[in-house]
Amino acid sequence: MIQKIKKVLRTKTVGIAGCGGLGSNCAVALARVGVGHLVIADFDSIDVSNLNRQYFFLNQVGEKKAYALRDNIVKINPEVKVTAFDIRLDKHNVRELFIDCDIIVEAFDLADMKHMLVETVLTFFPDKYIVTGVGLAGWGDSNAIRMRQMGQLIICGDETKEVSQELPPLAPRVGIVANMQANQVLEILLKGIK
Template identity: 55%
Template sequence: MRTYDQIHKILENSKIGIAGAGGLGSNVATSLARCGIGKLVIADYDSVSEDCLNRQYFFYDQIGIKKVSALEHVLERINPHTKVEAHDIKLTEEKVIELFTDCDVIVEAIGDARIKQQLIESVLVKLPEKHLVIASGLAGYGNNNRFTTEQYDKLWVCGDQEAEVNELNPPMAPAVGIVANMQANVVIDILLRKL
């Protein structure tokens, strides 16, 4: 059994990369900051919009602000000891490698399927020693038991791996939050296995 002090020391000396600062990324980041993660490297190129407040950890007065800047402010209020390295960029293969090479774990939190696939392939091929925690299938609502975590070597997949976002099955705060917190929980588990 680990003591709180042992857990805290591991977490405060950890660096986590988060690709995306929307519904998944903003919720993963806030959970990890609350747990005492020492450093978060967050990349996103979008701005906070009113139509996304139903699932993203932002506030009405942050509409129009770049997500990474808004999230950095939110995280400062949650845990001023968590250092945030915010990058207002669209991720490319080169940027993924540049930003996340020295992170202990990388979290994929991207809505764009093409960029998501590019990130996953980049990490698996160029950074095979890294743990990568992704999400797949988080649309809709209800039936909490459909969400699982699957491990494929150093690739972790959280969600139901089926529910695609569409007009009849939109992303909503409860399901997005569940999957984001599953991702954060996997990150903590990976880090604490080092003890």
């Protein structure tokens, strides 16, 4: 079975919008299982405060997230092709960058960016799946994190807990949602495999 899975995933392209807590962890999970091509994008640089949840290392602080994530993925699985963009995504460039992707993962931190991506993908790529992460702040309450699907839109998270001073984003819950997003990507990509 593992060879069959590899054979299918090798042919697939997944777009990941944002390389922070959700994006870096989701991308690493998809790279480990051998998704053939990852298109990743983020405009930000790594801050030491990101290391409480994002898949980067202390010696990468100051580097661009998109390029640092590409470097980390290549160290884990050099067979994965990574196309990295150091760019601030908007409703125009999303349509160019992710046009060849089978699935798009929404991995932003800010709600208005999440909203922009979901609406843009549902409007201009009505046949593509989008897997969004909504509600992951704080700690504990694992069973509140779930997924639901409506058409091409898949929502992962508790849909309730927004990041704030009292509820920071922390590695465990962010990692659960990021890996749940990766898991839903696999469910779609491996549909029908026997």
